[in-house]
Amino acid sequence: MSLFQNILIIVILIIGAGFLSLTEIALAGARKVKLKILAEAGDDRAQKVLDLQAQSADFFAASQIGLNAVAILGGILGEAAFRPYFVTLIDRFYVGPWTDSIGFALSFTLVTSLFILFADLMPKRLAMIAPEKIAVAVINPIQVFIIICKPLAWIINAIANMLFRLFKVNTIRDDNITFADISAVMDAGAQAGVLQKQEHHFIENVFELEERNVPSSMTTRENVVYFTLKESEASIRQKLAEYPYSKFLVCSENIDDVIGYIDAKDILVRILNNQSLLQLNENTIRTVLTIPDSLTLSELLDRFRSTREKFAVVINEYALVVGVITLSDIMITVMGDWVIPIEADQQIFKRDNNSWLIEGSTPIEDMKHALEIDEMPDEENYETLAGFMMVQLRKIPRPADSVIFGGYKFEVVDVDHFKIDQLLVTRLLERPEEPQSTPEE
Template sequence: MSLFQNIVIIVILIAGAGFLSLTEIALAGARKVKLKILAESGDERAQKVLDLQAQSADFFAASQIGLNAVAILGGILGEAAFRPYFVTLIAGFYTGPWTETISFALSFTLVTSLFILFADLMPKRLAMIAPEKIAVSVINPIQIFITVCKPLAWIINAIANLLFRLFKVNTIRDDNITFADISAVMDAGAQAGVLQKQEHHFIENVFELEERNVPSSMTTRENVVYFTLKEPEDSIRQKLAEFPYSKYLVCNDNIDQVIGYVDAKDILVRILNNQKFTQLNESTIRTVLTIPDSLTLSELLDRFRSTKEKFAVVINEYALVVGVITLSDIMITVMGDWVTPLDEELQIIKRDNNSWLIEGSTPIEDMKHALEIDEMPDDDNYETLAGFMMFQLRKIPRPADTVIFGGYKFEVVDVDHFKIDQLLVTRLLERPEEPTIIEE
């Protein structure tokens, strides 16, 4: 054959190898989520791609048969076509026993470079740009190619499966999407500008509802405002004025003897109508939803949805009331720093870029967000910053007791009746690996 004919055949071989390389990367890299969306919109080719991904052994065997056959054939033709011309070229500079060897090396290098560039590198890079679009476009011709190569592919797959079983290699692909996968997608979306900062923040907090327990967002026992059955009218009026909440617990004699709750609007309507009430009665007291403190916020949302309630009292394993929680508390957890309840004081006050005043009752998750801490040690053993200090110190903390962890110094500032009211948290330049305790 003439040089022109050889070049035409080599170009055809390179194009064929490039098509197989393009297809291989596109089908392997096409994301199932996008393909399912295309399939649900009526694109039959997307469903074919999904089916091929589920049974990909035949395709990869056929692809390798084609790629290797083309590469070998291209090398044989290329070496035979270009070597005589390289011999002639080299003869102008050198004549000797190494002429044939040098010519062979140059022709081999030329053909290999052409295949690497046009049949491997460029097609694969193109396939990575839009794998789903390309996979859908090439699925029909590639299925014909798989059918042609199926007899030989079956033999190769049988040998490969035998070897996999012999060496106990698991070939089942795990396509389960984890939170880490979703988080990575969200981070990429935020960096690309697809997600705004607040949207990214909200989505992260929504996923945390599955991890955070009710005590991390509830109003704690000591801060619960409640009425008793024999509460005087003047006392009720004073509490309504001083603590303008929408709902109040009603108890018998103390907070652990919960009877129900009252809606502030029911009492206010009677006050506005100049109606007297000597004590709370069945017409105003409603049944309260009671939940254990072991529930997650996600489980509590399900309870609120099923019962149509928006208010719940939280009890522990000893049937003692540990706090109350509302649907608004959960929404505040999701909104995070973007909303601050009007009836609560700030729990985290930033003094400067490297120090914060934080209340001891601050939930650990809120503190981690504010200080950008990924993990706290043994965080299954406490819910608040005060709990973290007590767990680390193994005693009732006193002012000036300090714990150093994760590049931060946690120092107790104020203690009231064994309760940690406030801590000073300072960012350190050096980050010790293990928690360090400094007792006053």
């Protein structure tokens, strides 16, 4: 054959190999979510791609048959077509026993480079840019190619399956989407500007509802405002004026003897109707939802939805009240500072770029967000920053006790009746991997 004919055949082989490489990466990289959207929009080709991904053994066998056959044939034709011309060119500068070998090496290098560039590298990079669009575009011709190669592909697949079974290799693809996958997509969207910073923060907090327990967002026992059955009218009016809550617990004598709760608007109605507040009775006391402190916020949302309540009492395993929680508390957990008034007390106060004053009752998840810490040690053993200090110190903390972890120093600043009120958190230049406790003697 002439040089032109050889070049023409090699170009055709490169185009064929490039098509197979393009198709292989596109079909492997096409995301099922986008393909399902296209299929639901009425594109039958997208459904064909999904079916092929589910049963991809025949395609990959046919693809490898085509790619290897084209590469071998291209090498044979290329070497025979170009070597004589390279030998003639070399004879002008060198005459010796190595002329043929040099000509072979140059022709081999040229053909291999052409195949790598135009049949492998460029098609695969193009396929990675828009795998779903390319997969949908090439699905019909590739199915014809699979049918042509099916007899040989069947034999190759049978041998491959036998070897997989022999070495106990699981070939079933796991398409389950984890939180880590979704988080990675959200991070990519935030970096690309598709998600705004606050939107990214909201979505992360929504997923955290599955992991955060009720105590991380509740009003703790010592901060719960409640009425007793013998509460005086003056005391009721004073509490209504002092605390801007919409619901108040009603207890028999102490907080652990919960009877129900009363809505502030019911008391307001009695005041407007000039009725006495001295007696809290069944007409005003409502049945309160009682939940264990082991529930997650996501499970509590389901309870609120099924009972149509927005207020619940949290009890521990000893049937003692540990706090109360409302639907608004969950919304604040999700929305954060966007629903908290600026003038409200903040649990985390940033002093400068490297130090923070943080209340001991701050939920550990809020602290992790503020300090950009991914994981705390033994998180399952505590809910708050005070709990973290007690677990690490293995004692009731005192002022000046400190723990070093994750490049931060957590130092107790104020303790009130064994309760950690406030800590000073300082960023360190060096970041120890293990927590270090330094109790003050």
